[in-house]
Amino acid sequence: MEAKLNLAKMYDLYKEECRAKNQKPVKVHVYRDVFNSDFNIAFMKPKKDRCDSCEAYAVAEKNGCTSPVLLEKHERHVLSKLATYNERKNDRSSDVPVVRFDLENVIGLPHANVNSMFYKRKLSMYNLTGHLSCGK
Numbered sequence: 001m002e003a004k005l006n007l008a009k010m011y012d013l014y015k016e017e018c019r020a021k022n023q024k025p026v027k028v029h030v031y032r033d034v035f036n037s038d039f040n041i042a043f044m045k046p047k048k049d050r051c052d053s054c055e056a057y058a059v060a061e062k063n064g065c066t067s068p069v070l071l072e073k074h075e076r077h078v079l080s081k082l083a084t085y086n087e088r089k090n091d092r093s094s095d096v097p098v099v100r101f102d103l104e105n106v107i108g109l110p111h112a113n114v115n116s117m118f119y120k121r122k123l124s125m126y127n128l129t130g131h132l133s134c135g136k
Helices: 007-020 028-038 052-062 068-093
Strands: 098-109 123-133
Antiparallel strands (some): 098 123
């Protein structure tokens, strides 16, 4: 569920819905008990994924295995990430329409839990997402 949402806000939305339907809402403790016992839903902030390069550097740093070459490579990587972030930020604030694409996942089909089948697959499904932003 969305991180900005919480049980109190959901209860307020529930009360509004009950008012719109001319129904009497249950007390907040009943709503909380039903929510916590009958549903397998949790509130959380999504974790931020780290790329392989950043993760490798973090592990090396934790183990005290950083070298000047690794440090320089990581610094270039971070500068590249910042440049990409700034370019995207500029694109979003621009009046020029921008189309962005993201290849989210490649799924091998058919799907099975058999090792030999992994190498014999003939079909891949590409989960490609596109987004058009039209400036401000």
